[in-house]
Amino acid sequence: MANEQDKIRRVMEDMAQGKEIGNKLVYDRNTKKIRSTPKYQDPDSKIEITSSDAELFG
Amino acid sequence: MDIEKTIMRSEMPQFRFYQNSDNYYFKGRQRTSTLNRSYELKLTLTQWYPDEMPELYVTSPINLRSHYSWKTINQNGIAYSTHTLSNGPNGCVQICHFKSELWDASQTCVGVFIKGILWLEAYENHLLTGSDIADFF
Numbered sequence: 001m002a003n004e005q006d007k008i009r010r011v012m013e014d015m016a017q018g019k020e021i022g023n024k025l026v027y028d029r030n031t032k033k034i035r036s037t038p039k040y041q042d043p044d045s046k047i048e049i050t051s052s053d054a055e056l057f058g
Numbered sequence: 059m060d061i062e063k064t065i066m067r068s069e070m071p072q073f074r075f076y077q078n079s080d081n082y083y084f085k086g087r088q089r090t091s092t093l094n095r096s097y098e099l100k101l102t103l104t105q106w107y108p109d110e111m112p113e114l115y116v117t118s119p120i121n122l123r124s125h126y127s128w129k130t131i132n133q134n135g136i137a138y139s140t141h142t143l144s145n146g147p148n149g150c151v152q153i154c155h156f157k158s159e160l161w162d163a164s165q166t167c168v169g170v171f172i173k174g175i176l177w178l179e180a181y182e183n184h185l186l187t188g189s190d191i192a193d194f195f
Contacts, residue, residue, distance in 0.1 A: 005091065009183050033091045034179055054194075
């Protein structure tokens, strides 16, 4: 079973490839950290991270 | 600016607002999910904010080692592979969070910190795997 570290890496890789399947990433206001969550979970108390948040330049 | 401070206090209270004469910035520590390490991020704002893009730095630790032990991320300076710009004060890493010509006043400091936190997670995945930071964006 994948741990949280692996889940976060997988979602980031999926987002980088333009895929939006499986889990998504949220910023959890309680823990003040990024974590993965099932795609259709209610995002209350979290900031949902969208593909535009994962666009960096440089 | 007052709106930004209010949003930050509610969404990301770990980042606090500071003002020294004409310098304005948010600064605070962020702990990662990947390796559970703590970093200090600093977002400096000019007097023309929000019309001018703020600059985002990793101010602690100053030197970020690379997956490749003989290098640091700081040595890359402006680089696509690490999504970094020219180093900041004391040589710290500057994260390239947005293209300055695409920046507009609708962006928020919380949105920039979200990108910075994602960058930290990508950096730690680079440490673990050796993949470029850009591979995660």
